[in-house]
Amino acid sequence: MSDTNTTTHTNTQRKPVQPMVGRGGPMAMMKGEKAKNFKATSLRLLKSLKPYRISIIVVFIFAITSTIFSIIGPKVMGNATTVLLDGVLAKFRGTGDIDFSRIAGILLTVLGLYAISAVCSYIMGWIMASVSTDLTYKFRESVQAKINRIPFKYFDNTTHGETLSRITNDIDVINNTLSQTITQIITSIVTVLGVLIMMFSIDWRMTIVALLMIPLSFALIGLIIGKSQKYFKQQQEYLGHINGEVEEMYAGHTIMKAFNMEEKSLAFNMEEKSLAKFRALNDTLYQSAWKSQFLTGIMMPLMNFVGNIGYVGVAVLGGWLAIKKAISVGDIQAFIQYVRNFTQPIQQIANISNVLQQTAAAAERVFEFLDEQEETPDISDPVAIEKATGHIEFKNIHFGYSKDKPIIKNFSATAHPGQKIAIVGPTGAGKTTLVKLLMRFYDVDAGAILLDGHDIRTMKRHDLRRQFGMVLQDTWLYNDTIMENIRYGRLDAADDEVIAAAKAAYVDHFVHTLPEGYNMVLNEETSNISQGQKQLLTIARAILANPPILILDEATSSVDTRTEVLIQKAMDKLMHGRTSFVIAHRLSTIQNADLILVLRDGDIAEQGTHTELLVKNGFYAELYNSQFEVPATIT
Numbered sequence: 067m068s069d070t071n072t073t074t075h076t077n078t079q080r081k082p083v084q085p086m087v088g089r090g091g092p093m094a095m096m097k098g099e100k101a102k103n104f105k106a107t108s109l110r111l112l113k114s115l116k117p118y119r120i121s122i123i124v125v126f127i128f129a130i131t132s133t134i135f136s137i138i139g140p141k142v143m144g145n146a147t148t149v150l151l152d153g154v155l156a157k158f159r160g161t162g163d164i165d166f167s168r169i170a171g172i173l174l175t176v177l178g179l180y181a182i183s184a185v186c187s188y189i190m191g192w193i194m195a196s197v198s199t200d201l202t203y204k205f206r207e208s209v210q211a212k213i214n215r216i217p218f219k220y221f222d223n224t225t226h227g228e229t230l231s232r233i234t235n236d237i238d239v240i241n242n243t244l245s246q247t248i249t250q251i252i253t254s255i256v257t258v259l260g261v262l263i264m265m266f267s268i269d270w271r272m273t274i275v276a277l278l279m280i281p282l283s284f285a286l287i288g289l290i291i292g293k294s295q296k297y298f299k300q301q302q303e304y305l306g307h308i309n310g311e312v313e314e315m316y317a318g319h320t321i322m323k324a325f326n327m328e329e330k331s332l333a334f335n336m337e338e339k340s341l342a343k344f345r346a347l348n349d350t351l352y353q354s355a356w357k358s359q360f361l362t363g364i365m366m367p368l369m370n371f372v373g374n375i376g377y378v379g380v381a382v383l384g385g386w387l388a389i390k391k392a393i394s395v396g397d398i399q400a401f402i403q404y405v406r407n408f409t410q411p412i413q414q415i416a417n418i419s420n421v422l423q424q425t426a427a428a429a430e431r432v433f434e435f436l437d438e439q440e441e442t443p444d445i446s447d448p449v450a451i452e453k454a455t456g457h458i459e460f461k462n463i464h465f466g467y468s469k470d471k472p473i474i475k476n477f478s479a480t481a482h483p484g485q486k487i488a489i490v491g492p493t494g495a496g497k498t499t500l501v502k503l504l505m506r507f508y509d510v511d512a513g514a515i516l517l518d519g520h521d522i523r524t525m526k527r528h529d530l531r532r533q534f535g536m537v538l539q540d541t542w543l544y545n546d547t548i549m550e551n552i553r554y555g556r557l558d559a560a561d562d563e564v565i566a567a568a569k570a571a572y573v574d575h576f577v578h579t580l581p582e583g584y585n586m587v588l589n590e591e592t593s594n595i596s597q598g599q600k601q602l603l604t605i606a607r608a609i610l611a612n613p614p615i616l617i618l619d620e621a622t623s624s625v626d627t628r629t630e631v632l633i634q635k636a637m638d639k640l641m642h643g644r645t646s647f648v649i650a651h652r653l654s655t656i657q658n659a660d661l662i663l664v665l666r667d668g669d670i671a672e673q674g675t676h677t678e679l680l681v682k683n684g685f686y687a688e689l690y691n692s693q694f695e696v697p698a699t700i701t
């Protein structure tokens with residue numbers, strides 16, 4: 067948000083057809099995207115975890131404890147199998163009976179081990195979730211605070227989706243990784259090492275047989291990932307293309323209907339071309355999607371096949387060793403469980419490596435945003451103006467968005483308190499740029515802008531911008547009641563003051579025709595009121611703010627004549643007694659301006675009143691007459 071209470075913004079909220087996946091924009095990172103500097107980004111992410119080091123150490127302890135108790139379980143369970151088998155054989159020979167009390171004791175021990183493991187796992191997950199949520203909360207706070215310190219040139223060169231993606235998608239990736247993947251890494255590594263130790267403790271020969279399956283498993287995983295990765299990327303890319311195509315067709319559906327383009331497009335073969343393009347995109351998506359899904363789908367069957375080969379080898383060797391009485395049947399059962407427990411964490415580690423790459427890429431994008439150059443800080447001893455008189459002077463200002471392409475060159479003008487200053491000129495003349503400089507969204511390259519005799523660069527931006535109110539052609543209202551949308555001009559205003567401002571802006575009458583009056587909630591697209599009504603609300607908001615200086619963009623170009631009259635009356639009330647800068651597109655609306663500045667190629671081509679400029683018969687007269695069939699005559 068801008069610091070000024072009355073600044074309006076373009077309403078860019080639009081519901082997408084579906085979540086943007088793999089679009090040309092950054093709304094979602096593609097599968098397999100990697101950080102440019104993985105090591106540096108990872109170290110910085112770890113450094114951000116430093117305040118949570120005690121919690122993370124506790125997580126490590128609980129993760130190791132949980133895994134160890136889980137690993138011991140199969141070995142102890144194997145003892146129960148051995149006791150049961152020995153008891154059955156003894157009963158069959160008539161030399162003894164099954165020791166159920168001992169078996170019950172072993173089973174209770176296993177139950178206790180698994181219970182302790184589950185409790186440790188729960189505590190571990192709870193602590194890590196708290197850490198990750200708190201860190202991502204701080205990341206979002208940092209990004210939000212950074213937004214208010216970044217100069218406008220960043221947003222002029224960056225899409226809204228790019229910034230939004232860093233606050234949502236990228237930080238969510240970090241959150242998910244910290245809350246789930248970190249603990250998975252710990253438990254997977256401990257599980258692999260612990261299971262390997264237990265397997266060797268049972269029998270080294272069966273362990274060697276089981277380990278022979280690992281290289282084959284990794285070779286298959288690597289082969290499948292290598293083949294499927296390009297199809298996944300292609301799938302994401304073309305899914306984005308299809309989203310864009312459908313969104314464009316859907317967004318333009320009303321226009322197509324209005325111009326009867328269904329039949330026209332058939333006549334000019336446009337619809338066939340559009341459908342052909344869609345079919346081509348859809349076919350490519352289909353091919354890449356089924357190939358990627360097929361390759362991913364066969365991974366588990368192949369892994370199970372390799373695992374079963376290992377089980378066969380272990381079972382054959384274990385049976386032979388049992389016959390030789392070199393190993394017990396319970397140990398064979400425990401070993402087979404360990405083999406199953408051994409392969410799963412290895413697969414998890416392989417998958418986690420890709421997740422870590424994506425997390426590093428997400429973290430890198432967040433850190434890049436946090437490292438963006440900030441606005442020039444306010445001076446340490448700023449000039450304080452409680453309420454400006456509205457005297458503004460532009461003194462030989464020069465400005466360009468890039469140093470080699472100046473837009474405003476040696477511009478000078480003076481606005482006296484209470485005057486209505488109209489700014490006119492062709493597209494690209496510098497009208498909007500002049501307003502941005504006045505609000506100090508950008509600083510001039512040379513010269514100075516004075517407010518009540520003070521260089522605006524000697525004031526705090528907040529103090530400067532609260533002297534201004536803005537009513538733009540593109541209305542900005544948010545998803546709340548009409549009352550609160552008007553109150554946005556001055557948040558501490560009472561309801562009576564809001565209603566008084568609404569009456570002054572000719573809002574009160576139409577509000578009473580709405581179902582819930584001032585308590586009616588505007589929807590996200592603000593489509594439940596008309597364009598003219600929206601414009602009147604923004605004027606009411608500016609009246610409530612009561613600023614000494616106004617910046618008005620032509621607000622009547624897209625409304626009916628009756629509403630235009632109301633808006634013009636409301637704007638006249640708003641401008642009364644205030645210094646007003648009016649960016650004019652229709653020159654007929656600024657004939658009563660005290661001063662008209664005619665911009666051309668970044669400088670004042672002409673200045674004067676409407677009558678004076680017509681008498682000169684220069685550039686302004688040319689612009690004015692171009693908007694009418696009959697040239698203006700001076701009376």
